[in-house]
Amino acid sequence: MADQASGGKGATNDVLAWLLDRAHDADNRILEMLYSVVHGTLRWFLLLRESPAAMLGFVLIGFWVFVAVFAPFLTSYDPNALDYAMLADPTPKWMPWEAHWLGTDELGRDIWSRLIWGSRTVLMVAPIAVFMAYLVGCTMGMLAGYLGGWVDMLISRISDIILSFPVLILFIILITAIGPSALNIIIAVTVASSPGIGRIARGMILDLRNHEYVDAAKIRGESALYIMVVELLPNARGPLIVDACVRMGYTIITIGVLGFLGLGLPPPDPDWGGMVVKAKGFISIWPHMAILPSIAISSLVVGFNLLADGLREISMRD
Amino acid sequence: MIVFIANRLVLMALTMVISSFLVFGIMEFSPGNVASKTLGPYASDESKKVLFEKLQLGDPLLVRYGRWAGVLTGLIEDPLADPALDLGFDDPRGHQYFGNFGYSTLFKAPVNDVLWDRLGNTAILAGIAFALIIPLSLVFGVLSGMAEGSLLDRGLSLTGIIFTSIPEFASAVFLMAIFVVWLGVLPGTSTLNVTPEWPLATHFVLPVMVLVLYDFGYVARMVRGSMVEVMTKHYIRTAILKGLPYRVVILRHALRNAMIAPFTVILLQINWLITGVVVTEVIFAYPGFGRMLLEAALFGDIALLEAATVVALTVAVTTQVIGDIGYMLLNPRIRFV
Numbered sequence: 001m002a003d004q005a006s007g008g009k010g011a012t013n014d015v016l017a018w019l020l021d022r023a024h025d026a027d028n029r030i031l032e033m034l035y036s037v038v039h040g041t042l043r044w045f046l047l048l049r050e051s052p053a054a055m056l057g058f059v060l061i062g063f064w065v066f067v068a069v070f071a072p073f074l075t076s077y078d079p080n081a082l083d084y085a086m087l088a089d090p091t092p093k094w095m096p097w098e099a100h101w102l103g104t105d106e107l108g109r110d111i112w113s114r115l116i117w118g119s120r121t122v123l124m125v126a127p128i129a130v131f132m133a134y135l136v137g138c139t140m141g142m143l144a145g146y147l148g149g150w151v152d153m154l155i156s157r158i159s160d161i162i163l164s165f166p167v168l169i170l171f172i173i174l175i176t177a178i179g180p181s182a183l184n185i186i187i188a189v190t191v192a193s194s195p196g197i198g199r200i201a202r203g204m205i206l207d208l209r210n211h212e213y214v215d216a217a218k219i220r221g222e223s224a225l226y227i228m229v230v231e232l233l234p235n236a237r238g239p240l241i242v243d244a245c246v247r248m249g250y251t252i253i254t255i256g257v258l259g260f261l262g263l264g265l266p267p268p269d270p271d272w273g274g275m276v277v278k279a280k281g282f283i284s285i286w287p288h289m290a291i292l293p294s295i296a297i298s299s300l301v302v303g304f305n306l307l308a309d310g311l312r313e314i315s316m317r318d
Numbered sequence: 319m320i321v322f323i324a325n326r327l328v329l330m331a332l333t334m335v336i337s338s339f340l341v342f343g344i345m346e347f348s349p350g351n352v353a354s355k356t357l358g359p360y361a362s363d364e365s366k367k368v369l370f371e372k373l374q375l376g377d378p379l380l381v382r383y384g385r386w387a388g389v390l391t392g393l394i395e396d397p398l399a400d401p402a403l404d405l406g407f408d409d410p411r412g413h414q415y416f417g418n419f420g421y422s423t424l425f426k427a428p429v430n431d432v433l434w435d436r437l438g439n440t441a442i443l444a445g446i447a448f449a450l451i452i453p454l455s456l457v458f459g460v461l462s463g464m465a466e467g468s469l470l471d472r473g474l475s476l477t478g479i480i481f482t483s484i485p486e487f488a489s490a491v492f493l494m495a496i497f498v499v500w501l502g503v504l505p506g507t508s509t510l511n512v513t514p515e516w517p518l519a520t521h522f523v524l525p526v527m528v529l530v531l532y533d534f535g536y537v538a539r540m541v542r543g544s545m546v547e548v549m550t551k552h553y554i555r556t557a558i559l560k561g562l563p564y565r566v567v568i569l570r571h572a573l574r575n576a577m578i579a580p581f582t583v584i585l586l587q588i589n590w591l592i593t594g595v596v597v598t599e600v601i602f603a604y605p606g607f608g609r610m611l612l613e614a615a616l617f618g619d620i621a622l623l624e625a626a627t628v629v630a631l632t633v634a635v636t637t638q639v640i641g642d643i644g645y646m647l648l649n650p651r652i653r654f655v
């Protein structure tokens with residue numbers, strides 16, 4: 001199955017083979033680990049092609065990533081520029097070649113332009129926040145699971161306390177206190193998400209640490225840090241990758257919700273949640289102002305959750 | 319069993335103390351103090367300073383936290399209620415009793431006057447939503463879980479995933495566009511101010527719909543997961559092979575065992591539901607607990623925010639403990655571990 005699936009990509013296989021050669025030549029275990037991680041991940045993505053739902057998710061995410069990367073080439077309007085001529089009738093023309101094809105908001109700002117520049121914000125902040133949460137969470141989980149004893153006790157208790165907090169309340173209190181900004185959203189997501197990630201990582205490590213290869217590494221005289229990062233973490237990646245994908249979706253919802261509650265990024269820069277809350281007041285006259293950003297955020301989250309579902313199915317089959 | 323419950327209760331108390339202290343600590347970073355927010359933007363520095371001193375905001379963090387905890391447990395009298403301070407605070411319940419959350423500077427009333435009304439409103443909203451979420455997700459979860467991988471399973475799972483992925487403010491916008499703007503059959507806000515045009519019942523329809531749409535897919539997923547697991551068990555195979563009708567196998571053998579995990583998971587995931595309620599209330603301007611909490615946090619009303627945090631935590635932690643105990647009671651195999 002593995003060979004058949006990865007046979008689809010010749011160039012990637014060459015790179016992988018080269019990587020494996022170097023790893024063997026240098027007897028470099030870190031390169032070998034890199035090989036197995038890259039290879040395993042690639043194989044997963046090739047297996048994904050069998051699931052239509054996961055592919056739909058992939059396409060949805062791909063669309064927004066593309067749009068975010070090429071934002072300056074996809075619109076000629078500045079997302080914050082006001083067009084007074086549109087104030088009288090901001091309704092969309094729905095044809096991509098028309099001026100302001102998705103209409104403008106109540107200040108005459110082009111909605112298409114605000115949507116695609118807004119996708120930049122979301123796709124910058126959410127991955128960084130999830131990555132930070134993983135950095136902290138995996139460290140916590142590995143230390144707790146591998147070292148055990150009082151370290152485990154301490155980390156688990158702290159996690160329990162944070163996890164018993166209703167997440168949104170934690171966000172509201174944190175953000176109102178330290179002020180809304182991209183950095184603060186990242187900090188808040190890290191604080192709120194890392195205990196959950198830590199718990200998954202800890203469970204995986206507890207499961208894995210009695211394997212022979214860990215004993216072998218210990219006998220070789222490897223340090224605890226090496227064993228945790230190089231031997232254990234790559235083998236725990238399955239559930240963590242699936243969780244990361246789900247978490248991306250919920251982090252995007254969180255960023256949207258914070259924007260909606262007025263705790264998102266400061267105006268005037270486009271922010272999907274913030275766009276919806278302002279447009280809600282005009283919903284009876286110009287519903288498109290609220291509906292379009294709602295569709296944008298929903299489609300991106302649907303994308304991540306569909307992809308996560310596909311990944312979960314594959315990881316269970318492995 | 320008793321040791322286990324005692325253990326959980328101690329942990330619960332510890333969680334409450336640490337979290338309530340953390341809220342005090344975090345609020346320290348809040349820009350602008352309560353005194354200037356209470357008096358508004360046009361107050362003179364002089365009067366702000368007077369109020370700042372009256373509210374004793376200059377005291378160290380630990381002193382203020384200790385005072386708050388003392389007032390709450392009824393050990394000391396609320397110092398802010400002293401008529402000499404001339405803050406106009408007056409609590410009909412007296413100034414020293416257990417459960418005294420102090421005064422809300424936002425509503426200019428005792429917290430207990432504000433909190434419980436709002437909590438009651440939220441309980442009604444959440445109760446109606448819950449009463450719909452449970453049966454709906456059971457039907458969805460059982461139907462898709464009893465034949466994993468079937469077309470029905472894929473269809474239902476996909477529906478569930480899509481609905482849980484749509485943020486509440488987005489689904490609220492879609493529903494408002496349909497029912498408020500297009501059809502005009504429901505009110506756009508649910509302030510519970512009954513007008514002849516919109517009777518009380520119509521105020522609940524949209525918020526409940528938003529909550530149900532967001533949460534049922536999530537619960538259905540858990541039911542499905544547990545149902546899938548149960549269907550692989552030997553006793554199900556035995557039941558099918560001895561010739562029982564499929565319906566009987568599902569209803570009598572599978573369903574009962576499949577309920578154990580979701581029951582606790584629903585209780586353990588109460589935080590998820592609380593989050594949903596906060597957002598929904600803000601969207602529809604529903605006079606509930608969640609909106610109050612956001613207002614208190616934005617205003618820097620520490621007494622109200624603390625009270626709300628303590629209540630939310632109590633609800634969350636209590637349901638989690640009940641979930642744990644329920645799990646033990648429902649599953650005899652782990653009862654005496």
